[in-house]
Each structure stands twice: as structure tokens, then as C-alpha cells.
Amino acid sequence: MLQTPPTRFAYLGPEGTFAEAALSSAVPPGEGVRQPVASVPAALAAVRAGEADAALVPFENSVEGSVPTTMDGLADGDPLVVVREVFLTVAFVLAARPGTALADVRTVVSHPHALAQTARTVAGLLPDVPALPASSTAVAARAVADGEYDAAVCAPIAAERYGLVPLAEDVADHPGAVTRFVLVSRPGALPEPTGNDKTSLVVVVADRTGALLDVLREFTVRGISLTRIESRPIRDRLWVYSFSLDCEGHVAEARVGEALAALHRVSEDVRFLGSYPRADGRTNRPVPGEAADAAFTEAGSWLARLRAGEV
Numbered sequence: 001m002l003q004t005p006p007t008r009f010a011y012l013g014p015e016g017t018f019a020e021a022a023l024s025s026a027v028p029p030g031e032g033v034r035q036p037v038a039s040v041p042a043a044l045a046a047v048r049a050g051e052a053d054a055a056l057v058p059f060e061n062s063v064e065g066s067v068p069t070t071m072d073g074l075a076d077g078d079p080l081v082v083v084r085e086v087f088l089t090v091a092f093v094l095a096a097r098p099g100t101a102l103a104d105v106r107t108v109v110s111h112p113h114a115l116a117q118t119a120r121t122v123a124g125l126l127p128d129v130p131a132l133p134a135s136s137t138a139v140a141a142r143a144v145a146d147g148e149y150d151a152a153v154c155a156p157i158a159a160e161r162y163g164l165v166p167l168a169e170d171v172a173d174h175p176g177a178v179t180r181f182v183l184v185s186r187p188g189a190l191p192e193p194t195g196n197d198k199t200s201l202v203v204v205v206a207d208r209t210g211a212l213l214d215v216l217r218e219f220t221v222r223g224i225s226l227t228r229i230e231s232r233p234i235r236d237r238l239w240v241y242s243f244s245l246d247c248e249g250h251v252a253e254a255r256v257g258e259a260l261a262a263l264h265r266v267s268e269d270v271r272f273l274g275s276y277p278r279a280d281g282r283t284n285r286p287v288p289g290e291a292a293d294a295a296f297t298e299a300g301s302w303l304a305r306l307r308a309g310e311v
């Protein structure tokens with residue numbers, strides 16, 4: 001009998017990252033094989049090259065906003081789509097090699113988002129100590145274990161994994177911060193609509209008055225709520241911006257499909273980044289009657305009758 005090969009999941013590694021914890025919360029242990037990779041671009045590249053089937057990468061944070069390497073990595077290059085979102089409440093420790101005292105620490109290292117979310121607390125504990133960036137919190141913990149730096153901001157599990165001990169626990173400036181991760185894969189069959197889905201897009205607009213309003217209007221007139229919108233520079237065109245956004249609904253639903261088709265007409269480019277089940281514990285706003293699939297179907301039949309000369 002033919003066996004389907006296990007799904008290969010790439011995640012921002014090494015062992016002990018928040019991305020790994022997010023993957024474990026989304027995919028039961030024992031399902032698929034997991035490959036830690038060195039960076040977000042490496043995780044996306046592994047999927048694009050077919051070396052992995054899906055990648056679990058951080059997307060945005062409730063305190064720091066979006067993760068630029070992920071946003072830009074999805075906006076450029078061969079298309080990838082989000083098939084799932086995962087929310088994780090993150091807790092940070094300041095960790096060092098056993099025997100290190102706070103007074104011995106001359107350097108702190110972590111992922112830029114972890115440094116940003118703990119900046120005030122860490123500066124209070126270690127005034128004037130430089131905070132240096134690393135590609136993940138676990139790589140930072142490993143580098144401390146290897147003696148390259150004195151302390152890391154990381155997950156308690158990463159400290160344990162690399163033999164570090166906490167100098168301070170719960171060093172987040174805003175306890176309860178949530179990170180949104182996404183599981184991305186090469187385009188293929190879309191996740192089925194669940195009735196509580198989100199759709200992600202990148203829309204490139206022309207440099208003209210009202211271009212953003214034109215984009216927003218296509219959602220408003222179809223009763224679609226946006227859950228995120230932000231601008232990102234298009235790096236090879238000076239002062240031209242794209243809009244990265246999430247809206248409620250699934251592309252299989254008429255109002256969302258029609259909005260995308262309209263955006264395709266009024267903007268320079270639309271990149272579809274997937275329709276997937278909403279996982280933030282919230283429920284999409286009720287769809288107004290005139291924006292429901294049944295209303296679009298009925299309007300389509302009416303138009304067909306008009307065109308056939310039946311009215």
C-alpha cells in the first residue's frame with residue numbers, strides 16, 4: 001500500500017524558540033517531521049524550494065507590531081499562502097550561564113522582538129548594557145551557553161535546553177503579550193471555509209490621490225471588516241508603498257472574492273496570501289444580508305435574465 005510521506009514542517013529554530021512552541025500547539029506531537037532553520041527567510045526558502053511542505057513563522061505581536069522579515073518575505077518572491085494562524089502568549093526570562101551574577105553581565109542578546117518587548121525591564125536590571133540582535137531567542141540562548149554573550153532574553157524552556165539559569169523571570173514590559181504565528185505553504189488547495197475565516201493580502205497601489213481610499217471602499221461596499229492594515233515600502237521603488245492587510249471572510253465567499261476581483265482592477269497588484277480559519281478567539285462580524293452569498297447569487301441570476309432579454 002502506498003504511504004503518504006509525513007508533512008515536513010520548517011520552523012524558526014533552533015530548539016526552544018517560541019515558533020517551535022507555536023508549531024507544537026498547532027500540530028500534535030508525532031505528526032509530521034520538524035526541521036529547525038536559522039531564520040525566517042530560510043524557513044520561507046525551504047518551502048519555496050520544496051525542502052519543506054510548510055513553515056511556521058512569527059507574523060506580528062500585540063506589543064511590537066509586525067515582523068518585517070515575515071511580511072516582506074511573503075510579499076516578495078514566489079507565492080506562498082497562509083493556511084493557518086496560531087496565537088501564543090509569550091513569557092520571557094533573562095538567562096545566563098550558571099554562576100553569572102547580574103553585575104557580571106556586559107552584553108544581552110535576543111531576537112529584536114524579544115528585546116523590544118522587554119527593553120524597559122531589562123534596562124532597569126542592566127543599565128547601559130547593550131542589547132544585541134539575534135535571529136531567534138533560542139539562538140541567543142545557545143550563543144550565551146557558548147560564551148559569546150553574557151545573557152539572553154528567551155523562553156524559560158530555551159534557558160533550560162541550553163543549560164542557562166534565570167537571572168530574572170517574567171521580564172516582559174507588558175505581561176500577557178500575544179504573538180501571532182502563521183503556517184505557510186506553497187499555493188494549493190485552500191483550507192475549506194469555516195464561516196469564521198480571515199483572508200490576507202498585499203495590495204500595491206499607484207502613487208495618486210485617493211488610492212488607499214479606493215482600496216478600502218472595495219471592502220466597505222461589500223460589508224467586509226478589516227482586522228489589520230499597515231503600509232510597507234516597496235523597496236525597489238522609492239516612496240511607493242504596498243498595503244498589507246487581513247480582512248474577515250474566505251475568498252470562496254462571494255463578497256470576499258468580488259472584493260479581490262475589484263482590487264485587481266483598481267490597484268497595481270494584489271498578492272493573495274491565503275484564507276484560513278480565524279484563531280484569535282474572536283468571531284467575524286455578522287455579514288449584512290445584502291453581502292451574503294445568497295444575495296450575490298440572486299443578483300447574478302437577475303443580471304443573467306436581463307442580459308438574456310427576459311425582463
Ligand SMILES: O=C(O)C(=O)Cc1ccccc1
Nearest residue numbers: 017018019111113114136137
Ligand atoms: O525567536 C523566537 O523564539 C521566535 O519564535 C520569534 C519571536 C521572538 C519574540 C517574540 C515572539 C516570537
